[in-house]
Amino acid sequence: MLEVKDLKKSYGKKAVVKNVSFTIEKGESFGLLGPNGAGKSTTISMICGLIPYDHGEVLVSNHSVKKSPMLIKQKIGVVPQEIALYPTMSAKDNLLFWGKMYGLTGSVAKKRAEEVLEFVGLKDRAKDRIETFSGGMKRRINIGAALMHEPELLIMDEPTVGIDPQSRNHILETVKRLNEKGMTIIYTSHYMEEVEYLCNRVGIIDDGEVIALGSQAELCNRLAGGSVIQLIVENKSDEAIDAIKQLENVSQILHTDETNQLEVFVKNPHDRLGEIVSTAVHQGMKIVSVDIKEPNLETLFLQLTGRSLRD
Numbered sequence: 412m413l414e415v416k417d418l419k420k421s422y423g424k425k426a427v428v429k430n431v432s433f434t435i436e437k438g439e440s441f442g443l444l445g446p447n448g449a450g451k452s453t454t455i456s457m458i459c460g461l462i463p464y465d466h467g468e469v470l471v472s473n474h475s476v477k478k479s480p481m482l483i484k485q486k487i488g489v490v491p492q493e494i495a496l497y498p499t500m501s502a503k504d505n506l507l508f509w510g511k512m513y514g515l516t517g518s519v520a521k522k523r524a525e526e527v528l529e530f531v532g533l534k535d536r537a538k539d540r541i542e543t544f545s546g547g548m549k550r551r552i553n554i555g556a557a558l559m560h561e562p563e564l565l566i567m568d569e570p571t572v573g574i575d576p577q578s579r580n581h582i583l584e585t586v587k588r589l590n591e592k593g594m595t596i597i598y599t600s601h602y603m604e605e606v607e608y609l610c611n612r613v614g615i616i617d618d619g620e621v622i623a624l625g626s627q628a629e630l631c632n633r634l635a636g637g638s639v640i641q642l643i644v645e646n647k648s649d650e651a652i653d654a655i656k657q658l659e660n661v662s663q664i665l666h667t668d669e670t671n672q673l674e675v676f677v678k679n680p681h682d683r684l685g686e687i688v689s690t691a692v693h694q695g696m697k698i699v700s701v702d703i704k705e706p707n708l709e710t711l712f713l714q715l716t717g718r719s720l721r722d
């Protein structure tokens with residue numbers, strides 16, 4: 412369905428997307444996970460043909476985005492990170508407007524707008540102006556606008572940022588249903604939980620580069636150290652950290668000067684916990700809390716970059 416090859420983009424001297432490559436099969440739900448400024452929106456804008464790329468190629472169903480922009484616009488629906496709706500127009504009129512951009516008019520467009528309103532659960536608010544909607548409702552209409560022309564590939568850029576949990580769940584369920592009906596999905600987020608729930612394959616992007624790509628199971632298996640034991644201590648000392656590093660099955664310890672937190676990467680954390688804690692205490696560290704984190708996309712990101720997804 413989609414092939415992204417060696418995509419590059421710079422603004423001035425700053426390279427913001429460096430060699431991004433991935434492919435997506437028809438019917439897949441692909442998650443692009445990365446922190447603020449990683450290059451998610453820039454990558455998506457290049458895939459949709461909204462901004463030109465400096466290098467590389469994007470193929471949608473084997474058609475180049477550069478050579479056949481109109482054909483590709485019909486195949487793709489984009490839900491932008493910023494709400495793109497007219498506040499003084501009604502929900503239905505906004506949908507009709509977006510439908511018209513894709514050549515939908517008359518009774519066909521009206522029928523489609525009603526279907527979309529029903530699908531996003533806002534049929535009863537069809538005639539209300541967008542400016543009277545809650546943040547979550549605006550997000551749902553924003554998604555609806557991208558669905559008007561029944562795209563084969565739906566690309567969503569952080570569609571749940573800044574909204575209440577109820578709207579968030581509604582959106583996640585909507586995306587799940589669309590994928591179950593056969594629509595191919597690209598879902599960008601910096602929320603690991605959302606990507607874990609929705610996506611069968613994941614690309615982790617950081618500083619303009621895809622640093623991990625595969626199914627969730629494949630990615631978690633890559634975690635050399637297995638799980639993470641997180642220790643919060645009152646006083647950190649290099650001696651204590653070195654002593655823990657020497658223990659069996661400990662592969663890596665991450666910590667920064669700013670926090671009193673240690674992330675100890677370890678196999679079989681439940682077996683090793685006692686020894687790690689007693690070594691820390693023996694070395695004079697006072698432990699405030701202990702938490703075991705099983706391998707997941709968040710701990711993988713931590714291991715690959717030394718940072719958490721949401722700093």
Ligand SMILES: Nc1ncnc2c1ncn2[C@@H]1O[C@H](COP(=O)(O)OP(=O)(O)OP(=O)(O)O)[C@@H](O)[C@H]1O
Pocket residue numbers: 422427445446447448449450451452453454492569601
């Ligand atoms: N038009 C632009 N001019 C200059 N720099 C830009 C422009 N657009 C994006 N950038 C820079 O490119 C980098 C990637 O931005 P991008 O918006 O793609 O990140 P993102 O992963 O979508 O982040 P977020 O999660 O905050 O939305 C950032 O450093 C950003 O400042």
Ligand SMILES: [Mg+2]
Pocket residue numbers: 451452453492568569
């Ligand atoms: Mg973005």
